[in-house]
Amino acid sequence: MITQGEKLHWWQTRAFVAAVAIASIIPLLWPEIPPLVDLPGHMGRYRVQLAIADNPWLSQWYNFRWQMIGNLGIDLLIEPLAPIFGLQLAVKLIVMTIPALTVTGLLWIAREVHGRIPATALFALPLAYSYPFQFGFVNFALGMALALNLFALWLRMGRLDRLRLRTAIFVPVSCLLWLCHTFGWGVLGVLAFSAELIRQHDIRRDSDPKSWAHGWFRACIQAGLNCLPLALPMVMMVVWRSGDHVGGKTQDWFNWRWKMNWITMVLRDRWMTFDIASVTVLFVILFRGVRDQTIEYSRNLSLSALFLAIVYILLPRIVFGSAYADMRLAPFMLGIAVIALRPRHGLSLRGAAVLAVLGFAFFGVRLAGTTVSYLMYDRSYDQAIAAIDTVPERSRVVSFVGRRCRDDWAYSRLEHVPALLLERRLAFTNDQWSMAGAQLMTTQYPAAKGFAHDPSEIVSDIKCRGQFWRPIGMALEKFPRDAFDYVWLIHPPKFDSALVRDLTLIRRDGTSLLYRVNRAAAARPAGTE
Numbered sequence: 001m002i003t004q005g006e007k008l009h010w011w012q013t014r015a016f017v018a019a020v021a022i023a024s025i026i027p028l029l030w031p032e033i034p035p036l037v038d039l040p041g042h043m044g045r046y047r048v049q050l051a052i053a054d055n056p057w058l059s060q061w062y063n064f065r066w067q068m069i070g071n072l073g074i075d076l077l078i079e080p081l082a083p084i085f086g087l088q089l090a091v092k093l094i095v096m097t098i099p100a101l102t103v104t105g106l107l108w109i110a111r112e113v114h115g116r117i118p119a120t121a122l123f124a125l126p127l128a129y130s131y132p133f134q135f136g137f138v139n140f141a142l143g144m145a146l147a148l149n150l151f152a153l154w155l156r157m158g159r160l161d162r163l164r165l166r167t168a169i170f171v172p173v174s175c176l177l178w179l180c181h182t183f184g185w186g187v188l189g190v191l192a193f194s195a196e197l198i199r200q201h202d203i204r205r206d207s208d209p210k211s212w213a214h215g216w217f218r219a220c221i222q223a224g225l226n227c228l229p230l231a232l233p234m235v236m237m238v239v240w241r242s243g244d245h246v247g248g249k250t251q252d253w254f255n256w257r258w259k260m261n262w263i264t265m266v267l268r269d270r271w272m273t274f275d276i277a278s279v280t281v282l283f284v285i286l287f288r289g290v291r292d293q294t295i296e297y298s299r300n301l302s303l304s305a306l307f308l309a310i311v312y313i314l315l316p317r318i319v320f321g322s323a324y325a326d327m328r329l330a331p332f333m334l335g336i337a338v339i340a341l342r343p344r345h346g347l348s349l350r351g352a353a354v355l356a357v358l359g360f361a362f363f364g365v366r367l368a369g370t371t372v373s374y375l376m377y378d379r380s381y382d383q384a385i386a387a388i389d390t391v392p393e394r395s396r397v398v399s400f401v402g403r404r405c406r407d408d409w410a411y412s413r414l415e416h417v418p419a420l421l422l423e424r425r426l427a428f429t430n431d432q433w434s435m436a437g438a439q440l441m442t443t444q445y446p447a448a449k450g451f452a453h454d455p456s457e458i459v460s461d462i463k464c465r466g467q468f469w470r471p472i473g474m475a476l477e478k479f480p481r482d483a484f485d486y487v488w489l490i491h492p493p494k495f496d497s498a499l500v501r502d503l504t505l506i507r508r509d510g511t512s513l514l515y516r517v518n519r520a521a522a523a524r525p526a527g528t529e
Helices: 014-023 039-051 056-060 073-085 087-114 119-129 138-159 163-180 182-207 212-226 233-240 256-264 272-291 299-314 325-339 349-390 419-425 446-451 472-478 519-523
Strands: 062-064 295-297 341-343 397-402 441-443 458-460 486-490 503-509 512-517
Touching (some): 014 349, 039 062, 039 073, 039 087, 056 062, 073 087, 073 138, 087 119, 087 299, 119 325, 119 349, 138 325, 163 233, 182 233, 272 295, 272 325, 272 341, 295 299, 299 325, 349 503, 349 512, 397 472
Parallel strands (some): 397 458
Antiparallel strands (some): 295 341, 486 512
């Protein structure tokens, strides 16, 4: 344990924490739209949320209804911020806070548990750009970033014995965190319980050191009671998941192959070798905590990491229709394990400083790689969305984005770019999610038939096993011409030009194509020439 009387080193100061938090937003500064896979799709929903009252034609395509669900983080923040900054900038500013809050949360937790920020904690900072964030799970990522900081506050108030004030604060705060994202609230509960369990056990061990088993039992009961201020969202959860409007299955339990894959992918971005090598660095640090006599694990955070590992094992891949549930937890499980490490008293100042420099360099290298990666994604976004201004407002557009059956390490991140037509031109796009009870908006455009919502926008060259994507040929042949005004192909696979002979090409941007549906051809009965 690092003693309170020790002089602060450069990596333990508030100035350093502020500096790395600010540095963590560098990759997001240049891109006009943060290149996160699902984010453009969310931006389309935000536009409907803001505009549907003044643009009634949107109601012909989408149903938007406010309701209490555990997935409203940015949806709520957009309401006051979009009128001030505009929707696009408001989204970007909110997304930029997520890595910064993740960094401050990890370092604050480490400081509360260890007394000072250990040099090893710096190795956890690249997890601010973990795979779930890259995927664009922005409400989740915001909820988890807030949960980390709230856990640090929970630890601090427990350390200062301000339990009544903590109760008064965390009853409403836990509800707000649940509204941001249910996952954040759940993880906060797990972390808070594990911390309380250790704290209560230590209290009883000091008063009755002989009663080991009894002490753990009583500590468990008391820890549960102390965590009751976090329990009110359970009522909100029951209300949310009750009723006929709620859909979504929970399935795919104990998929061990993917659980192992998610751990290797916690830093997945663009370059597979670079990303896996970076994950290897994290495991080397964790292994050093077991083998190196100068490094040790905190009991407090070790138990927290163990509890998160148990939750990770028990979580299915799909919860309430939302995929990648277990994948989302993997980077935070590793992050808590890394910040559980601390130097023993036998480690010299020089040794600690070397670790700090290595950890900071690791963060810097990952940050530089992410910045370059985002600049490259931004260029591909600019090329893909150049056609948007060509499309008139209120148009009905069916989009097909090319994707290989193979899970390429570097996604194109263009899967939901069609939603920018909805965000900028108030046009119909077929990439919106439509799961009742999972979000505020669902698609209601019967004329589009099977081309109304996600994943109808994704196409491949052949039928992909286990996927709902259509081959490009089938999509171009089957989509209902009379339901759409335009067809937008974004990096499509090769296709037979005869499939678009009834369409008029009006724009080409690299490999992306924009066609206008000829109304006479659309009205012609199927099978006639």
